[in-house]
Amino acid sequence: MTLRTLDSLGSLAGKAVIVRCDLNVPLKDGQITDDGRVRASIPTLNALINQGAKVVVISHLGRPEGAPDAKYSLAPVAQRLSELLGKPVTFARDTVGSGAQDAVAGLTDGDVALLENLRFNPGETSKDDAEREAFAAKLAAFGDAFVSDGFGVVHRKQASVYELAKALPSAAGLLIATELDVLDRLTENPERPYAVVLGGSKVSDKLGVIGHLLPRVNSLLIGGGMLFTFLAALGHKVGSSLLEADQIETVKGYLAKAEELGVEIVLPRDVVVASKFGADAEHVVRPIDGIEDTDWGSSGLGLDIGPETAELFSEYIRAARTVFWNGPMGVFELAPFAAGTKAIAQALTEIDGLGVVGGGDSAAAVRALGFSDDQFGHISTGGGASLEFLEGKHLPGLEVLGWQQ
Numbered sequence: 001m002t003l004r005t006l007d008s009l010g011s012l013a014g015k016a017v018i019v020r021c022d023l024n025v026p027l028k029d030g031q032i033t034d035d036g037r038v039r040a041s042i043p044t045l046n047a048l049i050n051q052g053a054k055v056v057v058i059s060h061l062g063r064p065e066g067a068p069d070a071k072y073s074l075a076p077v078a079q080r081l082s083e084l085l086g087k088p089v090t091f092a093r094d095t096v097g098s099g100a101q102d103a104v105a106g107l108t109d110g111d112v113a114l115l116e117n118l119r120f121n122p123g124e125t126s127k128d129d130a131e132r133e134a135f136a137a138k139l140a141a142f143g144d145a146f147v148s149d150g151f152g153v154v155h156r157k158q159a160s161v162y163e164l165a166k167a168l169p170s171a172a173g174l175l176i177a178t179e180l181d182v183l184d185r186l187t188e189n190p191e192r193p194y195a196v197v198l199g200g201s202k203v204s205d206k207l208g209v210i211g212h213l214l215p216r217v218n219s220l221l222i223g224g225g226m227l228f229t230f231l232a233a234l235g236h237k238v239g240s241s242l243l244e245a246d247q248i249e250t251v252k253g254y255l256a257k258a259e260e261l262g263v264e265i266v267l268p269r270d271v272v273v274a275s276k277f278g279a280d281a282e283h284v285v286r287p288i289d290g291i292e293d294t295d296w297g298s299s300g301l302g303l304d305i306g307p308e309t310a311e312l313f314s315e316y317i318r319a320a321r322t323v324f325w326n327g328p329m330g331v332f333e334l335a336p337f338a339a340g341t342k343a344i345a346q347a348l349t350e351i352d353g354l355g356v357v358g359g360g361d362s363a364a365a366v367r368a369l370g371f372s373d374d375q376f377g378h379i380s381t382g383g384g385a386s387l388e389f390l391e392g393k394h395l396p397g398l399e400v401l402g403w404q405q
């Protein structure tokens, strides 16, 4: 079966359509620092508005713990959405309560409402199927049909991604269709050499994909927060850097498997070690076996790859014909730790082949560092989702829409 697309829902004029977007944007002091995911959601929303549907947009933002938390409110997103659509967007102060009910009841054809953060409700991410179904049923009461367009969450078996798609006539939106077109080019006979570059801070999620990615690629370059678990697996001390101690044995397994398969896992040679987490931290470049050999000893923390590593990774990237990159190489939001990410972005703009950047923060990073979207083959809105797609995993949010790999 192939993905059910918007036309499969028939005419949506006058119907209430719930649209699951991934509007999980980076915020600083309540301001959106990169609106790429909001922009990416616009074509589907406009298609529905133009048909005269009543559009009910739902999304998560960040990882609140199943209860309202003002710092994860979607209110700033509602404002940006309204600007980009060029029309008012009613913002509901809750997700399924009286605020949402009033917002939806007030919609006329072609109007748009955005409900408050889905993850303010424990049912959204519950491990219990019945709890997710119950929450999805409350959402489903707001619509006649469901459009799933949050590509960044299709790897999550969550109520608004999976159970809601079962509860209503459902189809994929235009963003999901576009993302899959590009990712297909990375899975079906990618031009070789094929390199995948991994970084970022969702370390346990991303360590999990490596085992299945290894047989598909020629090299795997490891930077960002996950590099320290690899260095620890090689016996190095990593100070107070991000570390998944319980994954060290798994990582040793990956290193052995890569050797068996003849795939290169390329690890950093140097890192930028900081006295603390902050833009005003003191920092020095250290070789990977000297992370604790600074004035700060074991309290020093690695916040970027070093210059020698940036050059090494850039060489691999420029020599590849297909590259997928997810996860910043360092804490690019703080100027002293942005150089590694900038070097990798630059190399990706120079490849002779297809270079894809994936992930909310990775996309934000390349734009914040002065690159434009058209310098890359594609900027995907999903990091974890793309990686799980590339490793060949069955993604619940796609399968429920009829997709089979």
Ligand SMILES: Nc1ncnc2c1ncn2[C@@H]1O[C@H](COP(=O)(O)OP(=O)(O)O)[C@@H](O)[C@H]1O
Pocket (backbone or CB within 6 Å): 199, 200, 201, 202, 203, 223, 224, 225, 242, 302, 303, 304, 326, 327, 328, 329, 330, 331, 332, 333, 358, 359, 360, 361, 362, 363, 382, 383, 384
């Ligand atoms: N060495 C590091 N230590 C701590 N955080 C890091 C490190 N390197 C990168 N990061 C952080 O990783 C975050 C992005 O990670 P992630 O969400 O996994 O990426 P994406 O959204 O692109 O999938 C950024 O906010 C960045 O500051």
Ligand SMILES: O=C(OP(=O)(O)O)[C@H](O)COP(=O)(O)O
Pocket (backbone or CB within 6 Å): 022, 024, 062, 063, 152, 153, 156, 202, 358, 359, 360, 361, 381, 382, 383, 384, 385
């Ligand atoms: O930012 C996201 O994913 P990404 O960091 O892998 O790109 C998505 O919004 C999914 O968020 P989640 O990883 O909290 O489920």
